[in-house]
Amino acid sequence: MYLKITTPITSILLAASMVTASTQTNTTTFVEFKREMMPKVAKKITVVGVLKSAKLGWFVAFGKWGVYIYATGSSDGARMSSLNKYEGQMVRATGTLRYFPKPAPPPEPVIVAVPPEHFYFDVNEVEVSSASSLSLTQAEASHFARLALKCVTKEFPNKPDHTINDAPDVRGPRAMHPSFYGCFDWHSTVHGHWMLVRLLRLFPDLPEGSDIRAALNGNLSAENIAAEVAYLKQPNRASFERTYGWAWLLKLLEEVRGWNDADGQRWARNLEPLADAFAANYIAFLPKQNYPIRTGVHPNTAFGLAFALDYARAVGDRKLEDLIVERSRTYFAHDVNYPGAWEPGGEDFFSPALLEADLMRRVLDPAEFRHWFDRFLPQLAAGIPKTLLQPATVTDRSDPKLVHLDGLNLSRSWCMRSIANALPPTDPARRMLVESARIHLSDALAHVASGDYAGEHWLASFAVYLLSTPEP
DSSP states (O other): OOBOOSSOHHHHHHHHHHHHHTSOOSOOSHHHHHHHHGGGTTSEEEEEEEEEEETTEEEEEETTEEEEEEOSSSOOHHHHHTTGGGTTSEEEEEEEOEEEOOOOOOSSOSOOBOOOSEEEEETTTOEEEEOSSOOOOHHHHHHHHHHHHHHTTOOOSOOOOOOOOSGGGOOOHHHHOSSSOOTTSHHHHHHHHHHHHHHHHHOTTOTTHHHHHHHHHHHSOHHHHHHHHHHHTSTTOTTTTTTHHHHHHHHHHHHHHTOOOHHHHHHHHHHHHHHHHHHHHHHHHGGGOOSOOOOSSTTOHHHHHHHHHHHHHHHTOHHHHHHHHHHHHHHHTTOOSOOGGGOOOTTOSSOHHHHHHHHHHHHSOHHHHHHHHHHHSTTGGGTOSHHHHSOOOOSOTTSTTTTHHHHHHHHHHHHHHHHHHHSOTTOHHHHHHHHHHHHHHHHHHTTSSOSSHHHHTTHHHHHHHHHTSOOO
């Protein structure tokens, strides 16, 4: 594509630089950005960023770079003009990503303006909406549902959390876990099922609805769940998926139990024995755990307590609720000046600081929580610690540990939203949390479908949980 116009090519290149210069970045060169985006070409993706005018059309700026929007066929001035109302605003753009390669020099000696190498959406295909209220759309729901449907019945590759008791105990994932054998590991399969239920509840007419019901009918049968319960009763299973997988299983039952749907009610009945087993595990284990685990990965105590507390309150399990409240206060009520500047860790998908605060806003009454939070992160209103408020940088999304940092950006955002909602509107820390939550979401949402199974088997669940969390 060569544009025979009188504008010098330097003007176009300068325009591209101008629309990206004012935004922060975690990808410092176009080569790195290209490496991230190429696996997504020809796939339907969603990006969140600021819509700006550029020589080629519109430009959705996120990080230092971004994605153009323009007409690829005949000029569609009306369609392009319809986006004028979003100029300068945060938008969500969903469409099939396309790539324009760096062109070869033109064969004839003419003054030609050659557009730079870039990624773009066709204006006639893209869906653009305001992201001033960042909530889940049906297009995104379909996109995320397809990611989960690809993996909840995909047995391999797989990383089992399995202690081998004897030679016959060497078994494949599906033989051990007929319900939750896909998505690379047990817990990812569980929250993949949670996400599919959540999406179907939010969007009953989702095009993927029949496929979702078929997958869940197959995996969540009473027979399969009974086999999952039997597995837990075997020797050397006490620490299986403790407490990350426990928490997501309880969240799954909480989701289906509250759904007025015939399939959902059947799945809830089937899941109850497994949820009861994990609730009993919490009650047996927590009194013995003297010290919280403050890691940024699976064993994090605050996360396990937060989701279990939601479940206990939803089902009316007062024994579990009272124990979690007591343990939360014992572990965390006296924390002050938390060293948030030490975050993130190199493979974190959780922020220990923000998860703890997200738990305590559930445990403490509003006035008590505000006092606790002021002492916990006393300089947050001033933007300190900076590393806690800026998205983490992901250098390789094919690495199963490094891609955790995309999950960190998503989970930070949902924690920040929830913490901000628990603070008074006039609290100075609230504004900082709201803005940082938006930045984290904008950075991470574009990478949920990276094209690599290392992230795709789990990140969509984090994105859906975030987007279904009320925005302050």
